Amino acid sequence: MKYPLSLSRRDLLGRLAAGLSLASLAAADRRAHAAAESASRRAQGATAADIPLLDPNSPPAKAVGYVEDAHAAGAVAQGNTCASCALYQGSYGSTQGECQLFKDRTVKAAGWCKSWAPQM
Numbered sequence: 001m002k003y004p005l006s007l008s009r010r011d012l013l014g015r016l017a018a019g020l021s022l023a024s025l026a027a028a029d030r031r032a033h034a035a036a037e038s039a040s041r042r043a044q045g046a047t048a049a050d051i052p053l054l055d056p057n058s059p060p061a062k063a064v065g066y067v068e069d070a071h072a073a074g075a076v077a078q079g080n081t082c083a084s085c086a087l088y089q090g091s092y093g094s095t096q097g098e099c100q101l102f103k104d105r106t107v108k109a110a111g112w113c114k115s116w117a118p119q120m
């Protein structure tokens with residue numbers, strides 16, 4: 001059986017590479033936007049302590065399985081906490097800080113969610 005639309009391997013790989021590039025650019029744009037918002041709030045004198053903590057029972061938190069204590073998450077490897085996540089915006093040694101996933105909310109440094117990503 002012949003399919004009317006067939007992509008060559010080269011076309012397929014090219015489209016895949018283009019898609020991955022766009023996804024990377026979008027992720028970088030989101031990070032830059034979150035960092036700019038965070039800098040803006042700090043310029044206005046706000047600290048992470050001024051921003052309310054994320055409610056673990058809120059729909060956005062539940063969507064990514066956020067918990068305030070990483071040890072409460074059964075699948076979490078030792079040391080994978082918000083404090084060691086690439087999306088965490090809190091300063092070194094902070095107990096809570098902003099996360100690029102959640103606008104206008106902070107997360108516990110000891111927390112964790114399914115979107116945890118290693119720092120580069």
Ligand code: SF4
Pocket residue numbers: 066081082083085086087088099100101107111112113114115116117
């Ligand atoms: S993305 Fe990272 S910093 Fe944000 S809640 Fe998940 S583990 Fe914590």
